């Protein structure tokens with residue numbers, strides 16, 4: 001990876017030299033911690049629901065931004081963002097959930113502090129400072145939730161209890177898998193495209209897909225089923241026209257899937273939700289079709305994307321992270 005000059009810091013005077021590779025390894029580890037936190041908190045938000053659920057979900061969205069910051073830092077160091085989905089805690093008792101979340105935040109603060117102290121690059125240290133501060137804030141936020149969830153009964157999951165429910169669970173699981181894969185695909189794209197504005201637009205898509213996944217998962221929980229949270233296979237690309245073509249193909253696939261579910265399951269409320277999601281997917285398809293058409297009109301813009309982020313450094317520096325607007 002990369003050349004001899006290490007973006008991770010020139011610290012021969014200090015006697016400890018950390019290579020870009022080693023820094024990427026730490027960042028990749030921390031991406032996995034964020035990924036785990038996202039899954040754990042989304043699951044928690046759906047299980048708890050009510051007034052507290054959205055507040056837990058907003059922490060999951062913060063973790064998505066942390067995941068993105070680590071992913072961007074890796075891409076800028078010429079490494080591969082770690083998209084692997086880790087195992088996460090599937091707790092069903094609201095009090096136990098909130099306590100586990102507090103423990104996860106404490107653990108993140110502990111690990112990130114260690115990593116911040118190991119990494120010589122002052123810009124990456126600052127990134128850690130910012131994330132650590134937010135994790136401490138999350139810990140306090142979860143602390144304040146404890147009295148609100150105390151005494152709330154645990155959620156109970158069961159297997160499908162009728163052929164109709166079996167169909168329902170299967171449909172919802174297909175939707176969750178598709179949406180989860182879309183989130184990963186769009187987040188990865190938001191790390192590797194060199195154009196920050198495009199990156200933010202694609203990140204917005206990921207947030208739409210996160211809402212879709214949430215609606216499907218909440219519906220499954222309300223029907224007594226446990227959301228599995230296994231993403232459909234994702235293909236990661238760094239080439240713009242390939243990215244747009246792939247997105248169009250998958251968005252069209254999602255539209256077909258939602259139509260098939262609308263036609264295959266009789267439930268007016270759920271059919272309305274599916275139709276609403278399908279409408280949003282159509283909008284996504286449209287947007288990517290326009291972007292692809294623009295790109296085909298100005299093919300030189302292709303060069304704005306590194307052909308392979310695993311061995312080419314984008315032109316921007318890690319410092320550009322701090323200039324990016326917050327989602």
Ligand SMILES: [Fe+2]
Pocket residue numbers: 034037062063066067108131135
């Ligand atoms: Fe985080």
Ligand SMILES: [Fe+2]
Pocket residue numbers: 037059063105108134135138139
């Ligand atoms: Fe956090």
Ligand SMILES: [Fe+2]
Pocket residue numbers: 179182208209212254277281
């Ligand atoms: Fe979606």
